[in-house]
Amino acid sequence: MTRTELAQYLADFLNVSAFKDYAPNGLQVEGKDNIKIIVTGVSACQALIDEAIRLNADAIIVHHGFFWKNEPEVITGMKQRRIKALLTHDISLFGYHLPLDAxxxxxxxxxxxxxxxxxxxxxxxxxxxxxxxxxxxxxxxxxxxxxxxxxxxxxxxxxxxxxxxxxxxxxxxxxxxxxxxxxxxxxxxxxxxxxxxxxxxxxxxxxxxxxxxxxxxxxxxERFGIQALGRHLAREFALEHHFIDIANPV
The missing domain is CATH 3.40.1390.30 (NIF3 (NGG1p interacting factor 3)-like)
Structure with missing residues (x-):
């Protein structure tokens, strides 16, 4: 499926427009147009991005994405490294916060x-x-x-x-x-x-x-919702899906 089709499907399926949230829900970083392999995880940390690169993923779908309210707007340091890795490997990042909770x-x-x-x-x-x-x-x-x-x-x-x-x-x-x-x-x-x-x-x-x-x-x-969403997308659209659980004791 295309990146645009996936974004529209998730916007409708998760009823994104119904939520007032702390970060943008939907496509956050634009990668390649055609999507066959997706990686899901709880948070868009560097370890998850690195594993998606290893798996040749076309898109990453997470619960905790980027661009939260009150965070610095400049793209430097940790944020720069994460976004650079996505852009270098042409991987799209989708984030769904409150819509995935609910x-x-x-x-x-x-x-x-x-x-x-x-x-x-x-x-x-x-x-x-x-x-x-x-x-x-x-x-x-x-x-x-x-x-x-x-x-x-x-x-x-x-x-x-x-x-x-x-x-x-x-x-x-x-x-x-x-x-x-x-x-x-x-x-x-x-x-x-x-x-x-x-x-x-x-x-x-x-x-x-x-x-x-x-x-x-x-x-x-918050590990189970994103897994369920990834499995749902894999069934509906014949996508290859990998859930990556990056350990976090918090």
């Missing part, structure tokens, strides 16, 4: 729910552009047991705030750096809230509002 089937929150076997997952549509989700476990389990569920599903032990012996069943979650949604989650009356990162203030919010908090890793909670 997609009802292939998004980070939807796929995270499947990994954790959460029942009846649904977006809380009236808040946060539909980025906050809720659902429930099949049966109650202790907070400590649920830490084990997260560790097995995500490959890293979460930071848990709360009494490890307390039972939990009703959950809310938002992948990535959404720790400040904890107050919204507490108002929903759920037992626990899951996100990727944690701040000093998160501890007090959890303790004072009686809600468990799990910081399960920004990277870890």
């Amino acid at each position: 997609h009802p089937m292939l998004g980070n929150n939807a796929t995270l729910a499947r990994q954790l076997e959460i029942l009846n997952p649904e977006a809380v549509e009236e808040v946060a552009q539909g980025l906050l989700w809720r659902g429930k476990l099949d049966l109650p389990m202790s907070a400590r047991e649920f830490s084990g569920v997260l560790e097995r599903a995500l490959g890293r032990a979460p930071l848990h705030i709360g009494d490890g012996h307390a039972p939990i069943q009703e959950l809310a979650w938002c992948s990535g750096g959404a720790q400040d949604y904890i107050d919204i989650a507490a108002n929903l009356g759920v037992d626990a809230f899951i996100s990727g990162e944690v701040s000093e203030r998160t501890f007090h919010s959890a303790i004072e509002q009686g809600i468990h908090y799990y910081a399960a890793g920004h990277h870890a909670t």
Whole structure:
């Protein structure tokens, strides 16, 4: 397929126009016109770009791309090296941030729910552009047991705030750096809230509002959506797809 066709398909499929975001969603760096091999990954770091070059990729599709609000506008240093590598090898870069978090089937929150076997997952549509989700476990389990569920599903032990012996069943979650949604989650009356990162203030919010908090890793909670999107594109358009997981403990 052509670069333009891929950009238009993803704009429609991910409903890009519906989101007010912190970075441009769509084609960020223009490469060759014809696309046969795609690489997906969480973030457009140099290691991912180098691996895409090794695989002779025509395009890279990521969750965390370039050109974030408030970052320096000049193309120097690290940014220059990344963009130079893409342009030298004629590789397109596509980035999809909030649209990929929110997609009802292939998004980070939807796929995270499947990994954790959460029942009846649904977006809380009236808040946060539909980025906050809720659902429930099949049966109650202790907070400590649920830490084990997260560790097995995500490959890293979460930071848990709360009494490890307390039972939990009703959950809310938002992948990535959404720790400040904890107050919204507490108002929903759920037992626990899951996100990727944690701040000093998160501890007090959890303790004072009686809600468990799990910081399960920004990277870890956002690996599944981009993989699902890549597999979808490979099936729909007979593309060769490689997901590259660049390890990140954060």
